[in-house]
Amino acid sequence: MKNYLILFAFLMVCSVGMAQEQAEKVLGVVINASDDKPLENVHIVNLNQVIGTTTNSKGEFQISAKANDTLHFSFLGFKSIKVRVTNDWLKFGSSKIELTELALALEEVVVNQLKLTGYLEVDIKQVPDINNNYRYSISGLEGTGYEASKKSGLTKVIGSIFNPADFLHRMFGKKPNELRKLKKMKEDDEIRNLLASRFDREMLMVLLNVDRVDLDEIVSQCNYSKGFIQTANDLQILDAISGCYEEYKLLSRSRRL
Structure with a gap:
């Protein structure tokens, strides 16, 4: 009987630990590196867990993650980056993520005119x-x-x-x-x-x-x-x-x- 109680207690501790691990989230805010303004609708994907989210109007986000998971940040007109989740990020709160604007260039468009013969x-x-x-x-x-x-x-x-x-x-x-x-x-x-x-x-x-x-x-x-x-x-x-x-x-x- 005592062995069953020990086993039950061990399983309960493991399940609580797993639940806490699964419930971990990282918080952050994404800003424009050039002017420190928050960026809305930035796409964020946890590449390890294959889950995603976007930033709100204040540039804020939260996403489930564990230590050493990799988060991918992408936004139209900005250079995409990957950020590794660290233990201090998980323990001590929000982190500021900076995205850098890309130089946008228009590609040359060549229009081939049809030479009609009349036939x-x-x-x-x-x-x-x-x-x-x-x-x-x-x-x-x-x-x-x-x-x-x-x-x-x-x-x-x-x-x-x-x-x-x-x-x-x-x-x-x-x-x-x-x-x-x-x-x-x-x-x-x-x-x-x-x-x-x-x-x-x-x-x-x-x-x-x-x-x-x-x-x-x-x-x-x-x-x-x-x-x-x-x-x-x-x-x-x-x-x-x-x-x-x-x-x-x-x-x-x-x-x-």
Whole structure:
């Protein structure tokens, strides 16, 4: 009986300790480094726990974190930074985070003028086809299928059975933690809201630990068109990668049967 009481007391202490650890939050305020003014709607993501939040009108924020977690701060027009959570931050209160403005430059835009001849059959060939994206479904798989270009639709559908599986395995096979983050990102409403308002892929690259080229290549290998990759917001890209991975798992199971 005495042993049971000791075990029960030990479990209670452990559960209280775990609850306290899970309940830890860091507080802070984000300001503009040039004028010390607070920044509202700064995106903050705990890269370890895959949870996010934003600053209020006073630049203040709070987010669940543990010592050595890494917080990623990003805001349009400012240089993104990563900050490691320390024990003194957790114990002694709020911290001031400074973001530095980026120099914004407009890219040169080249407009190609169409040289019309007056002959319809000739001129019509100069007009680019803006509606050349189609989606194909694969029998036995849930969802709406794959998006592919008009010229190589059949080739991409056949290739999708092989290429995404091999490519995703090369990309994530040695990064199981990054792959598990896909599910966490989809489940966290704050993360989804943050991604829905972004088009720069920065947060996705940081969370998945890939660069922009690899991220675009993943979506491309999942048979999404170039037009989709260029115009989709970050949440749509996340859903595309996640959906492709789920289909990849279904195809992998069917191969083993």
